[in-house]
Amino acid sequence: MSRSGNLALAYRLRWKRRRLLFRALRKRRQLRPVQDRTAQIAPGDILLASTMRNEIIRLPHFLDHHRKLGIGHFLIVDNDSDDGTQGYLARQPDVSLWSTRHSYRLSRFGVDWLTWLQIRHAHDHWCLTLDADEIFVYPHHDTRPLQALVSWLEQNRCRSFGALMLDMYPKGRLSDQAYQPGDDPFAILGWFDGGNYMIQRQPKLDNLWIQGGVRARRFFADDPRRAPTLSKTPLVKWNRRYAYVSSTHSLLPVRLNHVYDDQGGEKMSGVLLHTKFLPMVIEKSNEEKKRGEHFANNALYDGYYDDLAGNPDLWCEASTRLINWRQLEAMGLMSKGNWV
Amino acid sequence: MRTGIVMLVHTAFDRAEQLARHWAASGCPLVIHVDCRVPDTEYTAFVTALSDLPEVRFSKRFCCEWGTWGLVAATQSAAQVMLDSYEDVRHVYLASGSCLPLRPVQELLDYLDARPQTDFIESATTADVPWTIGGLDSERFTMRFPFSWRKRRKLFDKYVALQRRLGFKRKIPDGIDPHMGSQWWCLTRATLSAILQDPNRQVYDKYFSKVWIPDESYFQTLARKYSNKIESRSLTLSKFDYQGKPHVFYDDHLQLLRRSDCFVARKIWPRAQALYDAFLTDQAHAMSRTEPNPGKIDHIFATAVNRRTHGRPGLYMQSRFPIEDKINSLTCAPYSVLEGFGDLFEDFETWLSKATGARIHGHLFARQRAEFADGKTVISGALCDSAKLRDYNPTAFLASLIWNTRGERQCFQFGPRDRQKISWPMAKDPNAHISVITGAWAVPLFLSGRDFDDIRGVAARHQLAEIKHMEILQSSWSKARLRVWTLADFIKAPMEPLQAIINEISLKDSTVVTEVPKMADLTGFGDFLQKLKNQGMHPYMMGDFPMPGDPADTPQPKRKTYQVK
Numbered sequence: 001m002s003r004s005g006n007l008a009l010a011y012r013l014r015w016k017r018r019r020l021l022f023r024a025l026r027k028r029r030q031l032r033p034v035q036d037r038t039a040q041i042a043p044g045d046i047l048l049a050s051t052m053r054n055e056i057i058r059l060p061h062f063l064d065h066h067r068k069l070g071i072g073h074f075l076i077v078d079n080d081s082d083d084g085t086q087g088y089l090a091r092q093p094d095v096s097l098w099s100t101r102h103s104y105r106l107s108r109f110g111v112d113w114l115t116w117l118q119i120r121h122a123h124d125h126w127c128l129t130l131d132a133d134e135i136f137v138y139p140h141h142d143t144r145p146l147q148a149l150v151s152w153l154e155q156n157r158c159r160s161f162g163a164l165m166l167d168m169y170p171k172g173r174l175s176d177q178a179y180q181p182g183d184d185p186f187a188i189l190g191w192f193d194g195g196n197y198m199i200q201r202q203p204k205l206d207n208l209w210i211q212g213g214v215r216a217r218r219f220f221a222d223d224p225r226r227a228p229t230l231s232k233t234p235l236v237k238w239n240r241r242y243a244y245v246s247s248t249h250s251l252l253p254v255r256l257n258h259v260y261d262d263q264g265g266e267k268m269s270g271v272l273l274h275t276k277f278l279p280m281v282i283e284k285s286n287e288e289k290k291r292g293e294h295f296a297n298n299a300l301y302d303g304y305y306d307d308l309a310g311n312p313d314l315w316c317e318a319s320t321r322l323i324n325w326r327q328l329e330a331m332g333l334m335s336k337g338n339w340v
Numbered sequence: 341m342r343t344g345i346v347m348l349v350h351t352a353f354d355r356a357e358q359l360a361r362h363w364a365a366s367g368c369p370l371v372i373h374v375d376c377r378v379p380d381t382e383y384t385a386f387v388t389a390l391s392d393l394p395e396v397r398f399s400k401r402f403c404c405e406w407g408t409w410g411l412v413a414a415t416q417s418a419a420q421v422m423l424d425s426y427e428d429v430r431h432v433y434l435a436s437g438s439c440l441p442l443r444p445v446q447e448l449l450d451y452l453d454a455r456p457q458t459d460f461i462e463s464a465t466t467a468d469v470p471w472t473i474g475g476l477d478s479e480r481f482t483m484r485f486p487f488s489w490r491k492r493r494k495l496f497d498k499y500v501a502l503q504r505r506l507g508f509k510r511k512i513p514d515g516i517d518p519h520m521g522s523q524w525w526c527l528t529r530a531t532l533s534a535i536l537q538d539p540n541r542q543v544y545d546k547y548f549s550k551v552w553i554p555d556e557s558y559f560q561t562l563a564r565k566y567s568n569k570i571e572s573r574s575l576t577l578s579k580f581d582y583q584g585k586p587h588v589f590y591d592d593h594l595q596l597l598r599r600s601d602c603f604v605a606r607k608i609w610p611r612a613q614a615l616y617d618a619f620l621t622d623q624a625h626a627m628s629r630t631e632p633n634p635g636k637i638d639h640i641f642a643t644a645v646n647r648r649t650h651g652r653p654g655l656y657m658q659s660r661f662p663i664e665d666k667i668n669s670l671t672c673a674p675y676s677v678l679e680g681f682g683d684l685f686e687d688f689e690t691w692l693s694k695a696t697g698a699r700i701h702g703h704l705f706a707r708q709r710a711e712f713a714d715g716k717t718v719i720s721g722a723l724c725d726s727a728k729l730r731d732y733n734p735t736a737f738l739a740s741l742i743w744n745t746r747g748e749r750q751c752f753q754f755g756p757r758d759r760q761k762i763s764w765p766m767a768k769d770p771n772a773h774i775s776v777i778t779g780a781w782a783v784p785l786f787l788s789g790r791d792f793d794d795i796r797g798v799a800a801r802h803q804l805a806e807i808k809h810m811e812i813l814q815s816s817w818s819k820a821r822l823r824v825w826t827l828a829d830f831i832k833a834p835m836e837p838l839q840a841i842i843n844e845i846s847l848k849d850s851t852v853v854t855e856v857p858k859m860a861d862l863t864g865f866g867d868f869l870q871k872l873k874n875q876g877m878h879p880y881m882m883g884d885f886p887m888p889g890d891p892a893d894t895p896q897p898k899r900k901t902y903q904v905k
Contacts, residue, residue, distance in 0.1 A: 143590065224732035261648075263666050264660075266647050267660070320722070
């Protein structure tokens, strides 16, 4: 692109970012504080921000895993749950909770709400933005807490950290599995697709667009363009002027999307283990289809929901069994870069 | 005689205090320098916390920004305090607040006692070692660096470029020969006081204050002038990454650090509780009195730097996606592409797989589906045979296939009937070993017995596709290893090429072909080609086929067993 073209794009993106921030500002009225413990947030605390709905089954493990990694405080928006999620969250000592009954889709899938909370509370903190069905892992996560990761990132002047969303699935039909809240979900969801990912660079936001995995293989083989995006930038040293653009796939300013090395080397990166396919997914996807809150043009995804409702077996003989992060690193699904 | 510790501290004061007590417990006097940027309250609290130790002194505070003179000034003044306050100190060990003694301090003291005259300081000339950060080696001694490398990188780079263009050079003072090395040293009183009392010290100080990263060159250079006995190595294990930043050690490095046999290591993460517990409190593990041997763990750091700067070739992922001209090869390992063989020989894949023991795929880029070996619909890495998924990103498909099957040679068929988008990526990939029999696509047409008008159209399409494909393979950008025969040439002497392909594919070195694949019956093929010509479609990719009636148009040798020895 020409120099003037670059400048024009930069200018447009600057305004886009301001628009997104303004949107978040307007949407703040949709949030009602349920339990505000943000006074507990200490400087240097690592925060986790999330929007969720009816996640009572996933929550115990989700909170437990990320607490162990070293999350200092959770900022959570509850979108009209009716399964006790709200009460459960309100009882947690390190959770600040807001609730809203407004549209998830119109809030850009919860991002507007979170952007507001991040403006308010995450400025100058490292902030991990996740869905309730994403479990964050990174190289050495079993021996080094998040504080070690973020201080290493700061020493290396990185403000953002990339991850691949890895869809985990069971062997056998989805609803034939048994899961109790608090269990390790990967005892059931022990399998993943090891090497069928497709990457394109998106010049506008300078991010990578990764698709593939089991959902592309099973549900979108006839229309791969629609296969879900798996690239994410969940961990960011937040500034109140930042804004996620679409889910946590990309954000502004553009430089934060450059979580990859384009000269041949490997930067460090992690994986979001996706627990979407726990047994309750069948019921949930029926509801999601009805609500039409999860995709921008929902009708195109009816087939996907129908396939899911059919209780499929996603496992195939070439599936890989999850062992640990070292395995993911060796397979090239994440990288430790030069973090010895 | 004793060993004194000069400790530079700028953060993590609780750990610094713990270390000071550890050194002091073994009878080492300490002089501590605290960075001037530390707030006074924190400084005072630190001083108070250590006030019960009689042999701890604090030296004048300087601002120690990385790569600037402040670090040297701080060291100088602290060393002076050490030499003045403790007459019985014979060695001075320079350490930091994030250093950690790995072996009992007594072992270090004994080691130094046994070498009373030796200075341990890494010191090498820039001409001889490739330690360059930011592209500078000897120039760090001959240029000026008024701008911070960390904070004002662009200005720094521009100013360096300007000086290069103008040919600017500072004069190196007489009597010194610039050396550099690790910042962490252990010098004898004799050497250190000679450096500090040098009659030319003002000249040297003035010169080095404008050198880039003087803490890696001031003492390293001047020690060369005065020392009687230099051991050019640091007693502190300190590893740097490719940007000159120190590697940090965590709890899980415990065994690694023990294995190094080094006396002291840096930099330790302040919250690495297990390391502090193990090395500061547990003296029982005292190791055999071996020489420090950081070399034992070097490869781990070398591998890490290599992974960060070069990565794993053929891998594409969320944190490695090289732009096209930064990759040498698309894929991670060599693979074979066979074009035309499947058309000419019956059941070629089975034969080849038997002859080589390798996994031989069919047409991976066929229009209907990716024809994986053994009719599989999904193979390693859950790569599936859907044509749409494959065609959505054929490059990713090929790179993934080769990556997923690392350690097992891949081989597949290709031809003008297949999707052609992969031609360019394959041609530019030096790992692609492509063998082509041009024009062989006509054989199945010839054998099909279809309506001739149909055949004519199909033949024209195939020939066009093959011409384009061959242009790409033979273009100047092509890096693939290429072998091409025309059909006519190939059938005259098929054994040699087949043997070559088998040698290329099979893991065993000397597989000798004993059984030939069955070649299609080409009787009348010349006629067929002539008929195409008569229809105005000139098939020329097959080479010079004998005309019908030509005496050379004898049936090709078939089903004859060749023995190639």
